Amino acid sequence: MKNTFILDNISVINFIHLNEDDLLEILKMRNNPKISQWMLVDRQISRTEHFNFIENLKLQKKQIYFALKHMDMILGVISLTNIDLYNKNAFIGIYANPNLLQPNNKSKSVGHRIMKVLKYISFDELSLHIIFAKCLSTNMSALRFYEKEGFLKCGILPQSIKKADGFIDTILLSFKKD
Numbered sequence: 001m002k003n004t005f006i007l008d009n010i011s012v013i014n015f016i017h018l019n020e021d022d023l024l025e026i027l028k029m030r031n032n033p034k035i036s037q038w039m040l041v042d043r044q045i046s047r048t049e050h051f052n053f054i055e056n057l058k059l060q061k062k063q064i065y066f067a068l069k070h071m072d073m074i075l076g077v078i079s080l081t082n083i084d085l086y087n088k089n090a091f092i093g094i095y096a097n098p099n100l101l102q103p104n105n106k107s108k109s110v111g112h113r114i115m116k117v118l119k120y121i122s123f124d125e126l127s128l129h130i131i132f133a134k135c136l137s138t139n140m141s142a143l144r145f146y147e148k149e150g151f152l153k154c155g156i157l158p159q160s161i162k163k164a165d166g167f168i169d170t171i172l173l174s175f176k177k178d
Contacts, residue, residue: 001064001125007117010075015065016058022067023054025074034098038139040161040170065093066121068114075100075110078118080126088129092118115149123177130176136161137169151175 003014015023027050029035036042045053057065063081067074079093096110122128133151135142151173159167 001121007120008113009070010113010117011069012117012121013067013069015054015067018054018067022069022074023050026050026067026077029074029077029095029097029099032098035095038095038136038142040134040136042163066117068117073097073100076114078114078121080118080122080131083126085126088127089132090122090126090128091132091134092122093133094118111145112149119175119177130174133173133175135171135173137171143171143173146173149175 003017005012013022015026018026024047027045027047030039030050031044036044057063062083063079064083065077065079068076068078074097076094076096080090081093083090094111094114096114100110119131122131132154133146134157135146137143137156152175153171154174155172157170157172160170161168
């Protein structure tokens with residue numbers, strides 16, 4: 001798997017090959033309340049914790065994280081975790097830069113462009129059979145996004161995520177390439 005490549009004018013860069021400025025920008029994005037509120041772990045991540053995570057990624061074979069950039073602007077982040085090359089599946093993660101304005105309705109959204117790269121890596125680079133996503137049951141916009149991208153609901157993990165006001169369900173979704 002390539003660590004850096006370009007697809008549809010988007011630079012796809014493995015986290016372990018990013019410079020410090022980009023890593024700090026990603027930390028800022030991840031800690032933005034518009035993003036962190038929907039994370040399975042919604043607490044703020046410290047700089048030290050973030051850089052330790054990046055160092056640990058260098059040793060991982062079952063997870064990869066990529067930053068997606070267009071014209072030096074980070075569009076978003078994608079990840080594949082629990083990569084199982086024998087059974088040809090993985091769990092995905094995705095989020096767009098919360099500071100970007102969405103294009104008008106005639107253009108493809110940033111989220112769609114990010115998902116296109118994620119599907120390319122999953123199916124063309126890693127030759128996976130199926131990918132899975134977890135989504136908080138309260139995140140209606142993400143559930144609609146996954147549905148538009150062809151994902152199907154395949155299960156529920158009841159009361160699996162602790163939030164300030166109690167426990168909420170996680171929705172499992174899947175996508176298979178045609």
